[in-house]
Amino acid sequence: MxxxxxxxxxxxxxxxxxxxxPADGKPVLSAxxxxxxxxxxxxGAHITGVAGTSKLAxxxxxxxxxxxxxxxxPPKAVGLVNSSFIRPVAKMARIHTRHRLLIASxxxxxxLPILVAAAYLWGKAADQYASTVGFSVRREDASSAxxxxxxxxxxxxxSSSDTDILxxxxxxxxxxxxxxxxxxxxxxxxxxxxxxxxxxxxxxSVEDLLDYWQSMVRTSYDSSTGLIEVRxxxxxxxDATLIAQAVLDExxxxxxxxxxxxxxxxxxxxxxxxxxxxxxxxxxxxxxTAFRVKNQIVDPTTDxxxxxxxxxxxxxxxxxxxxxIDLLGDMPAGDPRLAQAKRRVEVIExxxxxxxxKVGDDLGVGQKDYAALASDYERLAVDxxxxxxxxxxxxxxxxxxxxxxxxTSRYLAAHVMPTKAEISRFPERLSMLGLLALFVLLMWSITxxxxxxxxxxx
Numbered sequence: 001m002x003x004x005x006x007x008x009x010x011x012x013x014x015x016x017x018x019x020x021x022p023a024d025g026k027p028v029l030s031a032x033x034x035x036x037x038x039x040x041x042x043x044g045a046h047i048t049g050v051a052g053t054s055k056l057a058x059x060x061x062x063x064x065x066x067x068x069x070x071x072x073x074p075p076k077a078v079g080l081v082n083s084s085f086i087r088p089v090a091k092m093a094r095i096h097t098r099h100r101l102l103i104a105s106x107x108x109x110x111x112l113p114i115l116v117a118a119a120y121l122w123g124k125a126a127d128q129y130a131s132t133v134g135f136s137v138r139r140e141d142a143s144s145a146x147x148x149x150x151x152x153x154x155x156x157x158x159s160s161s162d163t164d165i166l167x168x169x170x171x172x173x174x175x176x177x178x179x180x181x182x183x184x185x186x187x188x189x190x191x192x193x194x195x196x197x198x199x200x201x202x203x204x205s206v207e208d209l210l211d212y213w214q215s216m217v218r219t220s221y222d223s224s225t226g227l228i229e230v231r232x233x234x235x236x237x238x239d240a241t242l243i244a245q246a247v248l249d250e251x252x253x254x255x256x257x258x259x260x261x262x263x264x265x266x267x268x269x270x271x272x273x274x275x276x277x278x279x280x281x282x283x284x285x286x287x288x289t290a291f292r293v294k295n296q297i298v299d300p301t302t303d304x305x306x307x308x309x310x311x312x313x314x315x316x317x318x319x320x321x322x323x324x325i326d327l328l329g330d331m332p333a334g335d336p337r338l339a340q341a342k343r344r345v346e347v348i349e350x351x352x353x354x355x356x357x358k359v360g361d362d363l364g365v366g367q368k369d370y371a372a373l374a375s376d377y378e379r380l381a382v383d384x385x386x387x388x389x390x391x392x393x394x395x396x397x398x399x400x401x402x403x404x405x406x407x408t409s410r411y412l413a414a415h416v417m418p419t420k421a422e423i424s425r426f427p428e429r430l431s432m433l434g435l436l437a438l439f440v441l442l443m444w445s446i447t448x449x450x451x452x453x454x455x456x457x458x
Contacts, residue, residue, distance in 0.1 A: 098455075105444065105448070106444060109440055109443070109444045109447075110440050110441055110444050113436065114433065114436065114437050117432070121427070121429040121432065121433060122429060124194050124195055125195055125197070125427055125429070126191075126192035126194070126198060127424035129234055129235070129237040129239075130232065130233055130240060130421050130426060131231070131232045131237070131240035131243070131420060131421060132230070132232075132416060132418070132419050133229070133232075133244040133245075133248050133414065133416055133419070134227060134228065134229040134415050134416030135227075135228055135251060135413060135414040135415065135416070136163065136226050136412075136413050137163045137166060137226065137255055137411075138410070138411055139409070162255065162410060163221070163226045163228065165254075166228065166251055166255065167219065169251075169254055170217075170228070170247070173206060173210050176206065176209055176210050179243070179246055179247070180206075180209060182246060183243060185200075185209065186200060186202045186209065187202065188234060188235075188243070189212065189234065190202045191235045191236065192235055198427060199235075200212050216232065216233045216234070217230060217231070217243070218231045227415070230244065230247055232244045232247065233426055237420050238420070240421060241418050241420045244418035245418045255412045258410060259410035259411075262405070263405035263406070266401050266402075267402050269401075270397050270398040270400075271398060273394045274391075274394045274395055274397075274398045276394075277390045277393075280387045280390060281384070281387035281390075283387075284380065284384035284386075284388075285384060287383070288377075291376060291380055297373060300373040300376075301374055301377065310355055311355045314351050314352045315352060318345060318349060318352065321345045322345055324341045325338065325341045325342060325345060328341055
């Protein structure tokens with residue numbers, strides 16, 4: 001019975017019913033669920049189901065197997081190949097509120113600023129003219145004859161340190177204030193009344209003028225070659241050339257001041273040493289003069305030598321007198337010649353003692369002997385000699401330093417004189433508009449991505 005029932009079930013499948021087509025001509029799909037079928041399956045039978053079909057696979061065997069109830073098959077689509085399951089058709093896309101907000105934000109954030117900037121750049125922005133000047137700092141060393149004989153060349157070379165100082169000076173507030181006082185930069189850069197963005201406000205402070213200077217005066221410096229190039233912008237070509245020429249003049253004055261300061265520094269130390277040596281020599285000479293006035297001796301050394309000669313002469317006379325006494329030794333005691341010779345000897349001895357006392361003992365209150373006077377004088381003479389030698393050495397050093405400072409000179413060499421523009425190439429309207437468009441587009445894109453990422457996380 002089971003076999004016949006299975007055969008009849010397989011041979012007579014349930015056919016789906018189809019509805020009549022509607023009046024509009026579009027087909028309407030309908031399906032009728034099939035009735036469940038009981039199929040006997042042996043032990044270990046494997047039942048598989050595929051979406052859109054009802055298919056059973058069973059392995060028959062000689063043993064009897066209990067009946068297995070199969071799942072009802074899903075509805076079959078009429079008129080489709082392989083009876084595949086049809087998913088619901090997607091709805092037509094519609095514009096939602098978020099789309100309108102996105103478009104409005106793009107117009108307000110991207111298109112509107114670009115259009116406003118383009119209208120201002122080509123409608124109200126005043127033309128700007130450029131003037132260029134280029135220069136460098138040079139230092140000329142005039143070598144001496146010995147240097148030329150030694151083969152030392154290179155009379156001219158660049159001074160990078162002076163160039164660095166000049167580059168910073170061109171960007172300083174001091175230069176801007178001096179240029180404003182000299183040329184009235186406020187009036188020059190505030191000429192276009194219809195351009196409030198690019199023109200300078202004449203009521204601005206010196207700090208505002210410095211910021212505007214850095215935007216209108218571009219300074220380029222090549223450290224490898226030491227060349228400086230300055231580009232000046234103005235609303236009139238003559239004003240641009242005038243400012244560039246003033247920049248060149250102020251730079252030259254700055255370099256001249258640096259050269260003067262360098263020369264002054266080179267001789268300053270030598271001049272101070274020379275002044276000290278002069279004071280020392282003057283003090284030594286004044287001390288010797290005061291010694292001579294006090295002791296009424298021009299040169300104690302000479303007087304001491306004369307005193308020694310006098311003592312030696314007296315000693316010779318004493319010897320002659322003693323010889324004479326020896327010759328008169330046989331004379332009677334009352335002989336006047338013998339008494340006179342003895343008296344002479346006594347007088348000479350007394351004089352010798354008195355002269356020797358002048359050399360070693362004090363002569364009185366406030367008076368010194370010749371030995372002390374000679375010692376003081378020698379000390380003063382040595383101080384004066386050292387002072388004279390130091391003065392000569394420092395004077396030679398000062399002369400050398402002064403000559404070296406005069407040999408070295410700094411000057412400003414202009415390789416590009418201030419130019420005068422014939423046409424206006426500034427402001428660079430296309431570049432500025434492109435940068436603005438890129439910036440607002442990036443900002444709008446980033447903001448949109450952030451907003452959508454926050455919306456997706458809700």
